[in-house]
Amino acid sequence: MSGPQALVIGGGPAGVSAAVALARAGIDVTLCEQGPRLGGAIHRQPDDQTQSVRVPRAHKQRWQALSDELAASTVKVLCRHMFAGIEATGAVLLEDRNTGRLVTRRPAALVLAMGAIERVAPVPGWHLPGVVSAGGLQVMMKSTGRAPSGAVLIAGSGPLLVALAAQMASLGNAPVAVLERSPRLMSLRVIASLLRTPAYLREAAGYVGTLVRAGCLPQRGAFVTAIVPKDGRLSVSVRDRGGRERQLLVDRVALHDGLLPNSNGTAAHPNGPFLVRAGDCREVLGGAAALADGRLAAQAVLAHLGKRGSDSTGAELAMARERQAQAALNTLFDYSGRDPTELPDDTIICRCEGRTLGQLRAMLDSRDPVSAREIKLNGRFGMGACQGRFCAEWVAAFVASQHADGSPPQSSEIVGSRWPVKPVPISAFVTLPPSHPSE
Amino acid sequence: MLRFTPVSFVSTLSAGVLHSDRTSSFRVGDMLHPQGNSPRSSRSVAIVGAGIVGMSAAHFLSRAGWQVTVYDAGVVASGATGSADGAVSVASKKPGPLMTLAVAAVKFYEQLIAEGVLVDEYLPRSTFVVASDDEELSVLERHAGELEAASVPIRMLRGTALTEVIGAAAPTAIAAAEVQREGHAVGYRVVERLRRLGGFAIRRNCRVSGFTSSNGHITGVITECGTEQADAVLLATGIGSMHFLAESDLIRPRKGQLIVTDRAGADSPHFPGPLMSCRYLVSKGSQPANSAAASRSLGLVIDPLRTGQFLIGGSREDRDDRETADGDIVAALLRDAVALSPSLARLRVIRVFSGLRAATRDGMPIVGRVGGADNLWIATGFEGDGICLGPLMGRLCQQMICGEPPDQDISALDATRFRLTLAAAA
Numbered sequence: 001m002s003g004p005q006a007l008v009i010g011g012g013p014a015g016v017s018a019a020v021a022l023a024r025a026g027i028d029v030t031l032c033e034q035g036p037r038l039g040g041a042i043h044r045q046p047d048d049q050t051q052s053v054r055v056p057r058a059h060k061q062r063w064q065a066l067s068d069e070l071a072a073s074t075v076k077v078l079c080r081h082m083f084a085g086i087e088a089t090g091a092v093l094l095e096d097r098n099t100g101r102l103v104t105r106r107p108a109a110l111v112l113a114m115g116a117i118e119r120v121a122p123v124p125g126w127h128l129p130g131v132v133s134a135g136g137l138q139v140m141m142k143s144t145g146r147a148p149s150g151a152v153l154i155a156g157s158g159p160l161l162v163a164l165a166a167q168m169a170s171l172g173n174a175p176v177a178v179l180e181r182s183p184r185l186m187s188l189r190v191i192a193s194l195l196r197t198p199a200y201l202r203e204a205a206g207y208v209g210t211l212v213r214a215g216c217l218p219q220r221g222a223f224v225t226a227i228v229p230k231d232g233r234l235s236v237s238v239r240d241r242g243g244r245e246r247q248l249l250v251d252r253v254a255l256h257d258g259l260l261p262n263s264n265g266t267a268a269h270p271n272g273p274f275l276v277r278a279g280d281c282r283e284v285l286g287g288a289a290a291l292a293d294g295r296l297a298a299q300a301v302l303a304h305l306g307k308r309g310s311d312s313t314g315a316e317l318a319m320a321r322e323r324q325a326q327a328a329l330n331t332l333f334d335y336s337g338r339d340p341t342e343l344p345d346d347t348i349i350c351r352c353e354g355r356t357l358g359q360l361r362a363m364l365d366s367r368d369p370v371s372a373r374e375i376k377l378n379g380r381f382g383m384g385a386c387q388g389r390f391c392a393e394w395v396a397a398f399v400a401s402q403h404a405d406g407s408p409p410q411s412s413e414i415v416g417s418r419w420p421v422k423p424v425p426i427s428a429f430v431t432l433p434p435s436h437p438s439e
Numbered sequence: 440m441l442r443f444t445p446v447s448f449v450s451t452l453s454a455g456v457l458h459s460d461r462t463s464s465f466r467v468g469d470m471l472h473p474q475g476n477s478p479r480s481s482r483s484v485a486i487v488g489a490g491i492v493g494m495s496a497a498h499f500l501s502r503a504g505w506q507v508t509v510y511d512a513g514v515v516a517s518g519a520t521g522s523a524d525g526a527v528s529v530a531s532k533k534p535g536p537l538m539t540l541a542v543a544a545v546k547f548y549e550q551l552i553a554e555g556v557l558v559d560e561y562l563p564r565s566t567f568v569v570a571s572d573d574e575e576l577s578v579l580e581r582h583a584g585e586l587e588a589a590s591v592p593i594r595m596l597r598g599t600a601l602t603e604v605i606g607a608a609a610p611t612a613i614a615a616a617e618v619q620r621e622g623h624a625v626g627y628r629v630v631e632r633l634r635r636l637g638g639f640a641i642r643r644n645c646r647v648s649g650f651t652s653s654n655g656h657i658t659g660v661i662t663e664c665g666t667e668q669a670d671a672v673l674l675a676t677g678i679g680s681m682h683f684l685a686e687s688d689l690i691r692p693r694k695g696q697l698i699v700t701d702r703a704g705a706d707s708p709h710f711p712g713p714l715m716s717c718r719y720l721v722s723k724g725s726q727p728a729n730s731a732a733a734s735r736s737l738g739l740v741i742d743p744l745r746t747g748q749f750l751i752g753g754s755r756e757d758r759d760d761r762e763t764a765d766g767d768i769v770a771a772l773l774r775d776a777v778a779l780s781p782s783l784a785r786l787r788v789i790r791v792f793s794g795l796r797a798a799t800r801d802g803m804p805i806v807g808r809v810g811g812a813d814n815l816w817i818a819t820g821f822e823g824d825g826i827c828l829g830p831l832m833g834r835l836c837q838q839m840i841c842g843e844p845p846d847q848d849i850s851a852l853d854a855t856r857f858r859l860t861l862a863a864a865a
Contacts, residue, residue, distance in 0.1 A: 088765035371514035377627045423787035430777050432770035
């Protein structure tokens with residue numbers, strides 16, 4: 001047998017960076033990516049390779065360099081392999097989507113680099129067909145190489161709104177409006193904080209330039225209050241900074257309220273491999289930080305295996321720089337969403353099971369404060385296909401807003417840590433060979 | 440562990456003999472949020488464990504006029520009640536006292552529906568015990584005879600009737616017994632309903648560590664949140680009950696793993712009720728907790744839920760790692776499920792979970808008085824039958840504690856068969 005094996009999950013910059021660094025140190029590395037090719041959310045390119053989506057030059061150069069290193073390495077790449085979780089005996093479950101089979105692996109180390117999940121704050125009508133997440137729309141656009149058709153409204157908060165709007169404009173269909181909840185404007189102070197990472201300033205300037213030419217600058221301090229279907233389209237109520245309401249009739253609404261680490265199913269298991277998270281999966285700092293964090297994850301694995309790695313000083317400096325840049329950028333955004341106490345009772349909270357805020361309110365009892373587990377089981381919040389990945393935070397936040405005393409629930413109590421991390425076809429289990437764990 | 444704190448006072452109340460006629464005149468409307476209404480002079484009972492047995496006992500004791508406090512080291516339904524399959528079923532019981540009690544327990548669910556206590560929390564339906572080969576068929580025929588002898592309504596399905604009723608769901612079945620007049624109740628929902636009816640207090644995250652006592656009489660419970668007075672105590676904490684008893688190793692954890700699928704599409708075959716493979720009869724209850732052989736066994740039940748999802752289970756394993764399910768067991772269950780019902784292969788697993796049943800040394804529950812104190816009762820060891828038996832056992836516990844003659848003969852469950860005594864109190 002060869003030496004210790006490492007399994008890296010996620011073919012974005014953090015995963016590829018970790019895999020390359022581990023392979024360079026002589027580790028037998030397998031890199032799994034659930035999609036058809038590497039790149040992650042940031043470097044995704046159209047399935048039809050004659051198409052392409054314009055990306056900032058810095059991104060392109062970074063990815064090209066990393067891809068070259070990967071090509072020259074001994075890393076085994078498995079695309080269309082989805083991480084399904086770590087089961088009770090510590091085996092890593094992978095769904096091989098090429099063969100439709102579930103397979104198990106028992107690596108010495110596991111690096112999870114599954115990126116971020118997108119937050120969308122609940123708003124009445126967000127469950128309607130035609131309402132998508134901005135990240136989801138961007139994935140669609142990057143996969144097809146075409147802008148989404150029809151009148152599109154982008155709303156919420158975060159740098160993604162501007163990036164998506166500019167990419168749409170470049171592909172010939174600028175959004176009808178971009179609503180940024182935060183009223184704060186780019187200040188000299190923020191610019192000063194970003195001077196050490198000028199790529200962000202160049203990227204932002206590029207997007208803004210495109211949007212100026214398209215006549216579609218973001219409206220700051222504006223947000224969506226409700227979405228209702230109207231004549232086969234979507235009528236969106238928008239409140240501006242001055243408190244004025246107006247209606248927009250559009251075909252699609254793209255919502256986005258920031259990113260969170262994709263931490264579901266990423267807890268270490270006592271019987272499982274040594275586990276490290278890397279990139280946005282650990283801390284949302286973006287693509288440049290992901291490269292450095294992948295190297296740091298590899299370093300942690302090597303230290304665990306008693307192997308020498310390369311000097312990671314540069315990676316740590318890069319992380320510090322990126323963390324400072326993200327902190328400065330975040331002052332420009334407002335990810336809080338609407339105050340849940342202002343939302344009407346019929347607002348859907350759990351989109352998988354169609355459970356409403358009113359049903360959640362009805363579960364709360366001032367004399368007998370129910371636990372997160374009771375809310376989950378009896379209210380069916382977090383019990384659907386997503387297992388709470390997208391609603392647990394909002395359920396917990398709402399319950400917390402209603403709890404005058406006592407400890408509010410944590411979203412982790414609603415999500416839990418069960419496998420499978422994502423739904424897996426029963427047919428994939430049928431061929432799983434029995435294991436013989438040493439006991 | 441267990442502590443007994445010397446107390447300077449002796450309760451002036453003697454242990455719980457209290458007759459009450461309030462249960463007969465009960466109306467649900469009276470019970471909605473009556474907290475604080477019960478007279479201060481009433482007897483108090485501390486119930487340890489907020490599972491289906493403890494919460495049912497709390498409901499009936501509060502109806503009988505007691506001041507009830509339920510303590511749980513976790514939250515409501517955080518043990519086996521919250522991870523059970525919800526079968527209210529006689530179909531898998533062995534002949535004897537448990538089969539008789541299960542028949543009574545199913546009728547008791549029907550009574551609670553009629554009284555308005557468990558509205559919408561009980562779905563009456565048949566269970567289909569399925570044989571796929573000749574060996575299973577002989578097991579099926581013998582078992583169907585035993586159920587009929589216990590007056591359980593049975594319809595044997597063969598030939599055309601078999602094809603019409605379960606042919607789409609289980610095309611390879613060669614025969615099936617339709618066990619009629621059974622049902623499904625989700626354990627945590629039953630408990631939530633009882634909680635909402637109110638009438639008693641719940642202390643969550645409040646572990647009971649011991650009791651205060653005087654002259655063989657318990658006067659209160661010592662908890663993480665302080666010591667509270669009680670005139671009677673009921674232990675209903677499943678495996679946790681053992682912490683309070685001198686006899687160790689009497690109850691062992693028996694792990695079960697269950698699988699939840701996504702919703703079946705409109706084109707999926709019709710399931711008339713849960714399908715139980717005959718192999719389940721071989722697995723279930725056939726090994727006492729102390730047998731070294733076959734520490735893991737599988738039974739197969741494919742249960743069509745009201746949501747359109749399926750619950751597929753389960754294993755019986757002599758181990759206590761309830762945190763997670765393992766790939767081998769889940770894959771083995773799903774292989775069996777697809778062999779019986781091939782259309783399931785199109786669905787997806789959205790979650791797997793496991794729970795721990797409390798299995799006694801002789802496979803029978805323990806319900807009765809505990810030695811070492813004159814006002815301490817226990818109800819535990821229901822293994823896989825807690826949801827089925829829970830409400831009835833709550834009622835019987837109330838009758839025991841009130842000194843009323845029980846509706847059912849539970850002498851076979853009596854705690855004296857193990858000479859149970861309170862730990863460190865003898």
